[in-house]
Amino acid sequence: QRQAPGSAPLQALQPNAVPRQPVPVKGQLRAPQPNTGGESRGDCFFCRAQVTTDHERVKVADGSYAHKQCSEAQGPLPGQYRPGHAEAQGALPRQYQSGHIEAQGALPRQYQSGHTDPFVSRRVEFLDTHTAQQMNGYSFAQGIVGVRASFLTDFIQRCGGAENLQGMTCYDVNEAHVKPSTRSMAVSVTKKMYLSPEAGWRNKVGKAQTIVSFSWQYPFLMVASTVASYVKRNVASLGQDPVIWMDLFSVNQHEIDTLPPEWFQVAHPENIKEIGSVTMMFAPSHSPSTFTRAWCVLEALSALLGSVPFAIAFSAEEESRLVNTVINDHRQLKTMVENSVKPIRSATCGRVGETNKIVAQANEITRSKIFEAIEREGYEGEKLVTALLELTKDAVTSALRQIAMQEDADMAKRGNLLKALGHIHLDEGMLAASIHMLELAVQTLTDASGKERRDTLAAMATLAEAYGKMGRFSEQHFLCEQVAFGAGNTFGKFHKQTLVAKCSAAVALGNTGRLEDALREQQSILQMKQDFLGADSEEVLASMFRVGEVQCKLGAYEAATTMLHACLDRQRKQLGFLHASAADTLQWLARAYKGLGRFAEAEPLECECLNIRVMTLGEDHPETLAVKSAWNLTKQQLGGGPMLRQSFAEARLATKEEAM
Numbered sequence: 001q002r003q004a005p006g007s008a009p010l011q012a013l014q015p016n017a018v019p020r021q022p023v024p025v026k027g028q029l030r031a032p033q034p035n036t037g038g039e040s041r042g043d044c045f046f047c048r049a050q051v052t053t054d055h056e057r058v059k060v061a062d063g064s065y066a067h068k069q070c071s072e073a074q075g076p077l078p079g080q081y082r083p084g085h086a087e088a089q090g091a092l093p094r095q096y097q098s099g100h101i102e103a104q105g106a107l108p109r110q111y112q113s114g115h116t117d118p119f120v121s122r123r124v125e126f127l128d129t130h131t132a133q134q135m136n137g138y139s140f141a142q143g144i145v146g147v148r149a150s151f152l153t154d155f156i157q158r159c160g161g162a163e164n165l166q167g168m169t170c171y172d173v174n175e176a177h178v179k180p181s182t183r184s185m186a187v188s189v190t191k192k193m194y195l196s197p198e199a200g201w202r203n204k205v206g207k208a209q210t211i212v213s214f215s216w217q218y219p220f221l222m223v224a225s226t227v228a229s230y231v232k233r234n235v236a237s238l239g240q241d242p243v244i245w246m247d248l249f250s251v252n253q254h255e256i257d258t259l260p261p262e263w264f265q266v267a268h269p270e271n272i273k274e275i276g277s278v279t280m281m282f283a284p285s286h287s288p289s290t291f292t293r294a295w296c297v298l299e300a301l302s303a304l305l306g307s308v309p310f311a312i313a314f315s316a317e318e319e320s321r322l323v324n325t326v327i328n329d330h331r332q333l334k335t336m337v338e339n340s341v342k343p344i345r346s347a348t349c350g351r352v353g354e355t356n357k358i359v360a361q362a363n364e365i366t367r368s369k370i371f372e373a374i375e376r377e378g379y380e381g382e383k384l385v386t387a388l389l390e391l392t393k394d395a396v397t398s399a400l401r402q403i404a405m406q407e408d409a410d411m412a413k414r415g416n417l418l419k420a421l422g423h424i425h426l427d428e429g430m431l432a433a434s435i436h437m438l439e440l441a442v443q444t445l446t447d448a449s450g451k452e453r454r455d456t457l458a459a460m461a462t463l464a465e466a467y468g469k470m471g472r473f474s475e476q477h478f479l480c481e482q483v484a485f486g487a488g489n490t491f492g493k494f495h496k497q498t499l500v501a502k503c504s505a506a507v508a509l510g511n512t513g514r515l516e517d518a519l520r521e522q523q524s525i526l527q528m529k530q531d532f533l534g535a536d537s538e539e540v541l542a543s544m545f546r547v548g549e550v551q552c553k554l555g556a557y558e559a560a561t562t563m564l565h566a567c568l569d570r571q572r573k574q575l576g577f578l579h580a581s582a583a584d585t586l587q588w589l590a591r592a593y594k595g596l597g598r599f600a601e602a603e604p605l606e607c608e609c610l611n612i613r614v615m616t617l618g619e620d621h622p623e624t625l626a627v628k629s630a631w632n633l634t635k636q637q638l639g640g641g642p643m644l645r646q647s648f649a650e651a652r653l654a655t656k657e658e659a660m
Contacts (some may be wrong), residue, residue: 146208
């Protein structure tokens with residue numbers, strides 16, 4: 001068992017207590033008596049038979065009453081050795097003291113922890129019932145009792161301070177501190193805290209408000225820091241010191257390997273629904289490893305199936321790293337989320353990081369129980385991966401949105417994060433959410449640095465694109481004109497950014513229905529790009545496509561086929577046969593041929609476009625389906641033929657060979 005140098009097992013949870021409160025042997029208890037009709041004075045704390053007269057009862061711990069005979073049976077140890085006595089730890093002979101290696105053998109068998117005497121089990125059951133009354137109806141047996149967030153700070157201090165926990169994972173802390181501190185009673189940390197006579201400990205436990213899901217390979221100090229950051233950010237909904245459920249403290253670590261399959265199939269998912277919230281740690285941000293633990297997979301899926309709110313938590317360091325990454329390239333968020341579910345796809349979940357064979361074997365048994373529970377819900381393989389991918393992506397995006405809305409953050413960083421979120425929503429087709437984020441981004445960046453700064457202009461250009469996709473063409477054109485004007489003042493009249501902005505403004509002009517004006521603008525921009533950017537520039541190809549597109553919309557099909565053919569030839573040479581721009585040109589070139597009634601020439605172009613869409617976007621993508629629908633209509637115009645001459649696989653191979 002790993003233990004930090006100079007640190008001792010946690011003593012905070014062992015205040016003035018012997019290994020276990022002695023329990024009387026059955027023969028020493030007063031035999032239950034039949035009810036003689038007298039008024040009941042309550043059940044005996046030990047034998048649970050009714051106490052019917054005042055003279056036969058005595059008051060015991062926690063204000064409960066018991067038969068005198070049963071109470072006397074509690075006294076096999078001298079008074080100074082009894083639980084709760086101020087001198088108990090020092091007075092008790094060494095072999096009886098808590099945590100001593102000889103303690104299990106030195107105490108009589110019926111007092112040893114884990115003894116299977118039915119009376120012991122019955123008393124533990126009674127204790128849970130008694131505890132439930134004290135905790136507003138929630139017992140430890142229900143598995144929904146947690147610790148207050150502030151307990152993590154207390155725990156670190158009782159372990160000797162953060163320096164003693166440096167480099168220790170949650171697994172290490174469990175072996176070096178949690179298990180040793182609870183071994184004498186063989187209970188969870190939460191239960192031992194509740195039973196502790198030390199002032200204040202009982203107030204540190206209660207019904208949990210959220211489940212914290214994390215990998216035990218994470219450094220414990222990082223977990224504590226992440227919880228603190230999450231609570232600080234969500235103080236309005238959680239309160240200053242919320243109660244959190246962490247299996248490290250809420251689950252009996254001495255029995256965790258013997259939990260039955262039903263616990264994972266029914267009990268834990270129901271506990272998650274009862275608690276009503278799951279918070280999963282997301283670290284490291286570039287490749288999160290939370291789902292390397294099978295428990296975390298079950299908790300995330302249970303949240304999904306139970307419609308339980310699912311949130312993501314970052315440490316302050318990981319939050320800063322994630323925000324900077326997303327601002328620099330919003331597409332990286334998709335990569336990070338996909339990396340988080342890789343352990344599930346590769347079947348390494350629950351099988352990493354264990355070098356001890358006994359521990360690995362025990363973990364494999366637990367893993368099997370967990371995935372059996374998951375499969376019973378009908379989730380396995382890619383279905384499980386897809387479900388958790390969407391759940392995690394939505395939770396991370398929501399967390400980033402919450403960060404971006406914090407008014408105390410740097411305004412420029414806030415604006416750029418809002419812009420990145422707008423990009424993400426736009427890529428997902430969530431136009432209303434995208435426009436909301438981008439409008440906030442434009443306003444924030446304008447207030448932070450001015451309207452004609454690079455970041456502000458980029459946010460305005462993306463907002464204009466979203467307006468166009470929403471069909472708000474007048475707003476799109478107005479905003480594009482502003483971007484073009486601002487880019488001209490910032491970068492220069494013939495700078496690449498300015499010409500790109502002018503091209504977007506011309507597209508927006510055409511979307512408003514002013515196609516002749518749009519064509520003149522596009523032709524003028526094409527000439528400027530050729531003069532100032534060079535004939536081989538990709539921006540020249542973009543303008544050639546735009547000119548051909550507008551010509552096709554105007555019905556100038558002959559001119560459109562000439563321009564689009566020239567554009568396609570250069571795209572294939574410069575960008576390759578499978579480039580998305582080539583597919584766009586093929587699609588509009590086919591439309592131009594169909595406008596001329598030359599369906600036989602349009603059909604192979606649409607077929608090639610369809611194959612590129614399938615290879616680059618997938619068969620179910622909306623753009624792929626649109627091309628497929630147009631291609632089928634073209635075949636109908638040809639009187640039913642030619643039909644699809646190749647399978648998609650053969651067609652993809654043929655297109656790749658052409659590209660080579």
